Amino acid sequence: MSTTAPPGRPRSERARRAVLHAVDDMLVDIGYAAMTIKGIAERAGVGRQTVYRWWSTKAEILLEASVIDAAEALETPAQDDPVADLTTYLQALVDFLTTSPAGMAYRALLGEAQHDPAVQVLVGDADLLAASTAAVLDRVRASAPAMPQVGLAAAQLAGPVVTTVLTARPPWTADQLRLHAATLIKGWQ
Amino acid sequence: MSTTAPPGRPRSERARRAVLHAVDDMLVDIGYAAMTIKGIAERAGVGRQTVYRWWSTKAEILLEASVIDAAEALETPAQDDPVADLTTYLQALVDFLTTSPAGMAYRALLGEAQHDPAVQVLVGDADLLAASTAAVLDRVRASAPAMPQVGLAAAQLAGPVVTTVLTARPPWTADQLRLHAATLIKGWQ
Amino acid sequence: MSTTAPPGRPRSERARRAVLHAVDDMLVDIGYAAMTIKGIAERAGVGRQTVYRWWSTKAEILLEASVIDAAEALETPAQDDPVADLTTYLQALVDFLTTSPAGMAYRALLGEAQHDPAVQVLVGDADLLAASTAAVLDRVRASAPAMPQVGLAAAQLAGPVVTTVLTARPPWTADQLRLHAATLIKGWQ
Amino acid sequence: MSTTAPPGRPRSERARRAVLHAVDDMLVDIGYAAMTIKGIAERAGVGRQTVYRWWSTKAEILLEASVIDAAEALETPAQDDPVADLTTYLQALVDFLTTSPAGMAYRALLGEAQHDPAVQVLVGDADLLAASTAAVLDRVRASAPAMPQVGLAAAQLAGPVVTTVLTARPPWTADQLRLHAATLIKGWQ
DNA sequence: TAATAATCGAGACGGTACGTCTTGTCTTCGT
DNA sequence: ACGAAGACAAGACGTACCGTCTCGATTATTA
Known part of the structure; x- marks a missing residue:
C-alpha cells in the first residue's frame, strides 16, 4: 500500500534549502525590511x-x-534554587532575543504580525516560547503552590523581558532578572 | 527680545493637520501596511x-x-484596594491595545520598530506607557514596600499583557488580570 | 547552424507595437512637448x-x-523635365514637413536635437531625407553636369525649404518652388 | 506733458540684468535643456x-x-567678387551657428519652436538672419540679375548651411561654401 | 523508448510606490 | 508695490519590487 509519486518533475530539495539559507543570511546581513x-x-x-x-x-x-x-536555544539546565532556575531561563531568553539570528527572526515575525493579519495567525499558532517556558515552570511548580495556569504564568515570566526588548529599551541586567524571578516566586507562594 | 520670523512662506498648519487626520483615518480603514x-x-x-x-x-x-x-486613554481613576487599582489599569491597557485607534497605532509602531532601526530609536525615546504606569504604581507603592525601581515594575505590570496581545493570543479576562495584579502585589511585599 | 533563443520570456511584439502606435497618435493629439x-x-x-x-x-x-x-512619403515619380522633377520633389517635401505626422515627428526630433546631444547623434546618424534626395538628384544629374557631390547638392535642394518651415515662415508656393528648382538647374550647368 | 511713474517700487534693473546674464552663462555651461x-x-x-x-x-x-x-555677428565686410562676398558671409554664418553663444541660443530657440507654438510665433516674428542676408544680397544684386525676391534668395543662400548644422552634419568647409556661392551666382544670372 | 507532466532557471509583462525634481502660485517679511 | 525666500498642490521623473506570464531545458512517472 505505497503512495505512488505524482507525475512530473519532483520538487528540488536543493532549491528549497538554497532559499532557506539565503533568508537566514540576509536577515543578518541586511535585515528583514x-x-x-x-x-x-x-x-x-x-x-x-x-x-x-x-x-x-x-x-x-x-x-x-x-x-x-528557537526551542533548542531556550532549553536551560535545571538549577537547585527556583529563583536561580527562572533567572537562568530569563538570561537565555534575553540572549536569544537580543543576539541570536533566530531571535532576530522571531522579533521580525512579531513585528510583521502587527501589520499583517495573515502573519498574526502564523505567529499565534506557533507559540515559539511555549515549550521552553512550560518546562522551566514545571520544575519550579513545587516551590510555587499559587502559580496560575501555565499560559498566564508563562506570560508573567517572559512578558516583561520580551516587552523590554521589543520597545528597544536596554535589556535587563542579571540583577534585574533575578529580582524579577524573586518577585514571581514570592507572588506565587 | 523677540525672535523674528524666518523669511519665506511659513509652514501651513492646515496641511499639517490634514496629514495627521488622514493617517489616523487610514490606519483604521486600511491598516498600517x-x-x-x-x-x-x-x-x-x-x-x-x-x-x-x-x-x-x-x-x-x-x-x-x-x-x-495614548496618555489620556490610560489615565485611570484611583481605587481603594491596590489590587483593584492595578486591575483597573490593566483592563484599560488591554482595551487600549485591542480596540482603540491609538492602540493600533502603537502596535503598528512597535511592529515597524522590529524591522527598522530608525523607528526603534523613535519608539525607544517615546515610551508611551511610561507616564501612565508610573502614575498607578505610585499609588500602590505604599502597599508594596518591595516594589523594584519604576521601570522594572512597569515592565512587570504591563509586559505580560502587552506580550499576550502582540503574540496574537486571546487578551486576558478580568479574572486573569486580577490574578496577575494579585501576584505582583504579593511579590512586592 | 541556428542561433538558440536567449533564456527568459521573449520580448512582446504586441507591447512594442502598442508603444509605437501610442507615440504616433499622441504626437498628433497633444504634440511632442x-x-x-x-x-x-x-x-x-x-x-x-x-x-x-x-x-x-x-x-x-x-x-x-x-x-x-518618411522614406515612403518622399518617393516621387520621375518627370520628363529636370526642373519639374525637382519641383515635384520639393512639393512633396513641403507637404511632408507641414502636414504629415511623420513630418511633424521629424521636426520634433530636429528640435530636440538642438537641446540634447544624444538626440543630435540619433538624428545625425539617421538622415531621413538622404535616400529621397539622392534618388531625385540621380535622375537630373544628366541635365546638371556641374552638380556638386550628392550631400552638398541635397542640402542646396532641400535646405532652403526645410529652413523656411523650421523658422515658422509661410511655406513656399508652387511658383517659388519652381523658381528655386530652376535656379539650381541653371547653377549646376 | 510728462508721463508720471507708476506707483509702487519700480522694476529692478539689477534683477533684470542678473537674470539675462545667468541665462547667457547657463546656456554655455549646462545647455538649454x-x-x-x-x-x-x-x-x-x-x-x-x-x-x-x-x-x-x-x-x-x-x-x-x-x-x-546675432545681427552684429553676421555683419561682414564687402568683397570685390560677388562669390567671395557670399562666401565670406556664409563662413560667418557657419561660425556663428557652430561656435558662438548667440548661435547656440538661436539653435536652442529654433529647436524649442518645433515643440511649442508660442515660441514658434516668437521665432517667426524675429527673423534673426533677415537683416544680415538682405545686406549681403543687396551688394551682389548687380552681378545677379535673376536673383529672386529677397526672402527666397536669403533662404537659398543660408538654408543649406543652416540645415546642415541643424541636422548635426559636419559643417561645410570653405571650399564647399565657395562652391555653393558659385552655384547661386550662376543660377541667378 | 517515447509521451506526458510538473519542475527548474531566466527574464519580460502590467502595475504601482518610491523619493526627487520642477512647475507656477501663494504667502510671509523687509526694503 | 516690489524683492528674496520659501512653502504650497500638482505631477513627471527613472528605479525598484510586486506577483504573473512565457520561454527552453530538465527530470521524473506512465504507457
Missing part, C-alpha cells in the same frame, strides 16, 4: 516563480527557515 | 513633497498623530 | 518599465515610429 | 516670482538675452 522576494531568489540562485510556488510571503519563509532553532 | 505616503498625501489633499518636507517616514507621522491620545 | 513617457505607457496599456527597457528617450521611440514612413 | 527657471532664479540671486513676473518662458528670456548679438 530590506529583504525582498526578488532579492532572496537571486541570492539563492533560484527562479522567482520557484519561491512563489512554495511560499506565499517573506514571513512564511522566515518561519520555516529560522524558528526551529 | 497598506498605507503609502502617496496615499496619505492624496487623502490629505496635500502635495507629496509637503509630507516629505516635514516627516521622513510613515512611522514618524503615526507617532505624531497618536502619542497624545 | 506635452508627451511624457508615463503618458505613452498609459496610452499604450503598457508598463512604464517596459518602455524604459527598450528605449531611452522619447526621441528614440519617435525615431523608430516614424523613420519608415 | 538642463536649464530650469528655478535654476536661473537661483543663479541670478533673484526670487522665482520675479522671473515669472517679467517673462513667461525660458525661450522668452533667451530671446531677450542673446539674440541682439
Whole structure:
C-alpha cells in the first residue's frame, strides 16, 4: 500500500534549502525590511516563480527557515534554587532575543504580525516560547503552590523581558532578572 | 527680545493637520501596511513633497498623530484596594491595545520598530506607557514596600499583557488580570 | 547552424507595437512637448518599465515610429523635365514637413536635437531625407553636369525649404518652388 | 506733458540684468535643456516670482538675452567678387551657428519652436538672419540679375548651411561654401 | 523508448510606490 | 508695490519590487 509519486518533475530539495539559507543570511546581513522576494531568489540562485510556488510571503519563509532553532536555544539546565532556575531561563531568553539570528527572526515575525493579519495567525499558532517556558515552570511548580495556569504564568515570566526588548529599551541586567524571578516566586507562594 | 520670523512662506498648519487626520483615518480603514505616503498625501489633499518636507517616514507621522491620545486613554481613576487599582489599569491597557485607534497605532509602531532601526530609536525615546504606569504604581507603592525601581515594575505590570496581545493570543479576562495584579502585589511585599 | 533563443520570456511584439502606435497618435493629439513617457505607457496599456527597457528617450521611440514612413512619403515619380522633377520633389517635401505626422515627428526630433546631444547623434546618424534626395538628384544629374557631390547638392535642394518651415515662415508656393528648382538647374550647368 | 511713474517700487534693473546674464552663462555651461527657471532664479540671486513676473518662458528670456548679438555677428565686410562676398558671409554664418553663444541660443530657440507654438510665433516674428542676408544680397544684386525676391534668395543662400548644422552634419568647409556661392551666382544670372 | 507532466532557471509583462525634481502660485517679511 | 525666500498642490521623473506570464531545458512517472 505505497503512495505512488505524482507525475512530473519532483520538487528540488536543493532549491528549497538554497532559499532557506539565503533568508537566514540576509536577515543578518541586511535585515528583514530590506529583504525582498526578488532579492532572496537571486541570492539563492533560484527562479522567482520557484519561491512563489512554495511560499506565499517573506514571513512564511522566515518561519520555516529560522524558528526551529528557537526551542533548542531556550532549553536551560535545571538549577537547585527556583529563583536561580527562572533567572537562568530569563538570561537565555534575553540572549536569544537580543543576539541570536533566530531571535532576530522571531522579533521580525512579531513585528510583521502587527501589520499583517495573515502573519498574526502564523505567529499565534506557533507559540515559539511555549515549550521552553512550560518546562522551566514545571520544575519550579513545587516551590510555587499559587502559580496560575501555565499560559498566564508563562506570560508573567517572559512578558516583561520580551516587552523590554521589543520597545528597544536596554535589556535587563542579571540583577534585574533575578529580582524579577524573586518577585514571581514570592507572588506565587 | 523677540525672535523674528524666518523669511519665506511659513509652514501651513492646515496641511499639517490634514496629514495627521488622514493617517489616523487610514490606519483604521486600511491598516498600517497598506498605507503609502502617496496615499496619505492624496487623502490629505496635500502635495507629496509637503509630507516629505516635514516627516521622513510613515512611522514618524503615526507617532505624531497618536502619542497624545495614548496618555489620556490610560489615565485611570484611583481605587481603594491596590489590587483593584492595578486591575483597573490593566483592563484599560488591554482595551487600549485591542480596540482603540491609538492602540493600533502603537502596535503598528512597535511592529515597524522590529524591522527598522530608525523607528526603534523613535519608539525607544517615546515610551508611551511610561507616564501612565508610573502614575498607578505610585499609588500602590505604599502597599508594596518591595516594589523594584519604576521601570522594572512597569515592565512587570504591563509586559505580560502587552506580550499576550502582540503574540496574537486571546487578551486576558478580568479574572486573569486580577490574578496577575494579585501576584505582583504579593511579590512586592 | 541556428542561433538558440536567449533564456527568459521573449520580448512582446504586441507591447512594442502598442508603444509605437501610442507615440504616433499622441504626437498628433497633444504634440511632442506635452508627451511624457508615463503618458505613452498609459496610452499604450503598457508598463512604464517596459518602455524604459527598450528605449531611452522619447526621441528614440519617435525615431523608430516614424523613420519608415518618411522614406515612403518622399518617393516621387520621375518627370520628363529636370526642373519639374525637382519641383515635384520639393512639393512633396513641403507637404511632408507641414502636414504629415511623420513630418511633424521629424521636426520634433530636429528640435530636440538642438537641446540634447544624444538626440543630435540619433538624428545625425539617421538622415531621413538622404535616400529621397539622392534618388531625385540621380535622375537630373544628366541635365546638371556641374552638380556638386550628392550631400552638398541635397542640402542646396532641400535646405532652403526645410529652413523656411523650421523658422515658422509661410511655406513656399508652387511658383517659388519652381523658381528655386530652376535656379539650381541653371547653377549646376 | 510728462508721463508720471507708476506707483509702487519700480522694476529692478539689477534683477533684470542678473537674470539675462545667468541665462547667457547657463546656456554655455549646462545647455538649454538642463536649464530650469528655478535654476536661473537661483543663479541670478533673484526670487522665482520675479522671473515669472517679467517673462513667461525660458525661450522668452533667451530671446531677450542673446539674440541682439546675432545681427552684429553676421555683419561682414564687402568683397570685390560677388562669390567671395557670399562666401565670406556664409563662413560667418557657419561660425556663428557652430561656435558662438548667440548661435547656440538661436539653435536652442529654433529647436524649442518645433515643440511649442508660442515660441514658434516668437521665432517667426524675429527673423534673426533677415537683416544680415538682405545686406549681403543687396551688394551682389548687380552681378545677379535673376536673383529672386529677397526672402527666397536669403533662404537659398543660408538654408543649406543652416540645415546642415541643424541636422548635426559636419559643417561645410570653405571650399564647399565657395562652391555653393558659385552655384547661386550662376543660377541667378 | 517515447509521451506526458510538473519542475527548474531566466527574464519580460502590467502595475504601482518610491523619493526627487520642477512647475507656477501663494504667502510671509523687509526694503 | 516690489524683492528674496520659501512653502504650497500638482505631477513627471527613472528605479525598484510586486506577483504573473512565457520561454527552453530538465527530470521524473506512465504507457
